[in-house]
Amino acid sequence: MALIEVDHLSKSYGSHLVLDDISFSFEGGQIIGLLGPNGSGKTSLIKILVGLIKDYSGHAYIDGHEADPHTKAMVAYLPEKTYLADWMRCVDAIEYFADFFLDFDKAKAYKMLDTFQLPPKQTIKSMSKGMQEKLQLLLVMCRNAKLYVLDEPLGGVDPAARAFILDTIMKNHPEGSTILLSTHLIYDVERIFDSVLMIGRGKVLLKASVKEIRESGRTIEELFKEVFQYAWQVD
Amino acid sequence: MLGKLIKNDFKSTAHSMFGIFLSAAITFVVMVLVFLIKNRTLMVLSSVVLGGICIGALIITLFSIIGSFNKSLYGAQGYLSFTLPVTGKQLLASKTVVSLIWVTISFVFTIAVVAFLVFYWSAQTSDSLKQTLQTVYQMLQSMQGFPDVGTAIKVISVIVIYLFIKALFLIFKVAFSLSVANTKKCQKYNPILIAILIYFAVYVVLQVATIAAAYIPVYLAVGSSGIGLEINNALIGLADGTSIFLKIPILGYIFEAVVCILLYVATGNIMTNHVNIK
Numbered sequence: 001m002a003l004i005e006v007d008h009l010s011k012s013y014g015s016h017l018v019l020d021d022i023s024f025s026f027e028g029g030q031i032i033g034l035l036g037p038n039g040s041g042k043t044s045l046i047k048i049l050v051g052l053i054k055d056y057s058g059h060a061y062i063d064g065h066e067a068d069p070h071t072k073a074m075v076a077y078l079p080e081k082t083y084l085a086d087w088m089r090c091v092d093a094i095e096y097f098a099d100f101f102l103d104f105d106k107a108k109a110y111k112m113l114d115t116f117q118l119p120p121k122q123t124i125k126s127m128s129k130g131m132q133e134k135l136q137l138l139l140v141m142c143r144n145a146k147l148y149v150l151d152e153p154l155g156g157v158d159p160a161a162r163a164f165i166l167d168t169i170m171k172n173h174p175e176g177s178t179i180l181l182s183t184h185l186i187y188d189v190e191r192i193f194d195s196v197l198m199i200g201r202g203k204v205l206l207k208a209s210v211k212e213i214r215e216s217g218r219t220i221e222e223l224f225k226e227v228f229q230y231a232w233q234v235d
Numbered sequence: 236m237l238g239k240l241i242k243n244d245f246k247s248t249a250h251s252m253f254g255i256f257l258s259a260a261i262t263f264v265v266m267v268l269v270f271l272i273k274n275r276t277l278m279v280l281s282s283v284v285l286g287g288i289c290i291g292a293l294i295i296t297l298f299s300i301i302g303s304f305n306k307s308l309y310g311a312q313g314y315l316s317f318t319l320p321v322t323g324k325q326l327l328a329s330k331t332v333v334s335l336i337w338v339t340i341s342f343v344f345t346i347a348v349v350a351f352l353v354f355y356w357s358a359q360t361s362d363s364l365k366q367t368l369q370t371v372y373q374m375l376q377s378m379q380g381f382p383d384v385g386t387a388i389k390v391i392s393v394i395v396i397y398l399f400i401k402a403l404f405l406i407f408k409v410a411f412s413l414s415v416a417n418t419k420k421c422q423k424y425n426p427i428l429i430a431i432l433i434y435f436a437v438y439v440v441l442q443v444a445t446i447a448a449a450y451i452p453v454y455l456a457v458g459s460s461g462i463g464l465e466i467n468n469a470l471i472g473l474a475d476g477t478s479i480f481l482k483i484p485i486l487g488y489i490f491e492a493v494v495c496i497l498l499y500v501a502t503g504n505i506m507t508n509h510v511n512i513k
Contacts, residue, residue, distance in 0.1 A: 077318050
């Protein structure tokens with residue numbers, strides 16, 4: 001059974017159709033790049049998969065279930081937004097995750113707090129955006145999840161931070177787990193992907209393994225430019 | 236998981252409530268001190284402050300209930316709340332329990348403050364606390380005849396259940412309004428404005444129904460011989476000549492309880508199937 005399966009999925013905002021009857025599936029145990037320019041529907045697709053958007057047609061399954069407590073227990077989701085309450089301190093956030101996620105490694109989280117140089121008693125409210133992002137990344141990567149869904153973790157950060165984030169992801173995800181990582185910054189991440197899914201104009205424009213892409217003699221970035229050149233064409 | 240949700244929701248809301256109760260405790264200490272030094276100006280001033288804190292506690296409780304739904308479910312924190320391995324109904328149940336706890340605390344706090352202020356000022360004018368208690372007792376006796384302890388417990392129980400339903404009703408109206416405002420159809424408008432409109436629409440419908448129900452002369456009556464009904468001035472389940480200490484229009488009471496259940500089911504369903512987190 002596929003770990004991620006999307007079947008005739010459509011989602012619109014008013015008259016704007018962002019996902020138009022898309023279908024695809026992925027087996028587990030790989031790193032999947034969800035690629036597309038801004039506004040291509042990557043975040044909508046992710047929000048449907050994790051259960052934050054409920055008004056869509058079609059189906060989106062994780063491990064054979066549409067978003068429910070079973071899928072939420074196995075998915076570690078990192079959104080673009082800061083989702084921690086501002087009164088929380090790092091230690092409160094760690095205890096919160098430990099309370100709800102059975103796969104959360106509390107000891108590792110406290111260790112990583114030190115590595116990330118995050119003061120345990122500092123409140124979220126008084127942290128810089130970078131520190132908040134670090135803390136959220138730490139919380140997500142301290143879970144031994146079956147599937148990591150990371151929505152634009154590299155967006156809006158400098159190259160040094162990008163390297164740090166990628167390094168954290170690669171070092172901390174358990175063997176055999178799956179990562180679905182959405183991004184429009186291909187250059188930094190193409191080396192880590194096993195498969196890519198390119199979406200745009202509401203459709204799946206390409207689904208391929210990196211091996212297939214390399215065999216065609218191109219890089220993911222070259223293919224991305226080719227697939228999405230429409231987005232920048234002037235009629 | 237429900238227990239963990241309640242624990243964390245309580246911790247979260249306690250942050251906004253902590254300050255007000257701390258202020259009350261400090262004011263209480265100040266009031267006792269100024270009483271001992273017999274400074275009348277400071278006594279008046281601190282009493283006014285305590286009264287203000289009491290009103291503040293009620294207002295903050297209301298905002299805390301609104302915030303617990305609006306901020307932690309439908310704001311950015313919703314990205315975490317709705318991706319926890321729990322159901323929408325568990326989220327709603329947790330927030331309801333925690334809101335109810337705070338409403339109860341605030342209510343008990345208000346009663347305690349009022350009682351304290353009565354005794355505080357009575358003690359200032361009377362010779363002793365015993366005399367004050369006697370005055371209060373005589374006041375109650377002169378009202379309708381003082382009920383015996385058993386009847387008093389029944390009266391208090393009925394009032395507590397009545398207030399419990401009122402509190403639940405308030406919480407569910409807030410939860411329902413905010414949840415509807417965050418569904419796809421309403422999200423294109425200002426969610427807060429939509430929530431306020433829905434809240435008042437529900438309020439108006441319920442007020443009309445409650446007023447209409449009050450015209451039907453069926454009352455829950457608590458008297459010296461027990462609890463029964465009073466229909467068209469005839470007592471059912473109560474002995475003739477029973478002194479009635481409390482009368483509540485029962486149809487409005489039942490109607491509110493039924494609407495509470497409907498709002499809970501509807502809100503749980505909306506949260507599970509229709510809400511989009513922006």
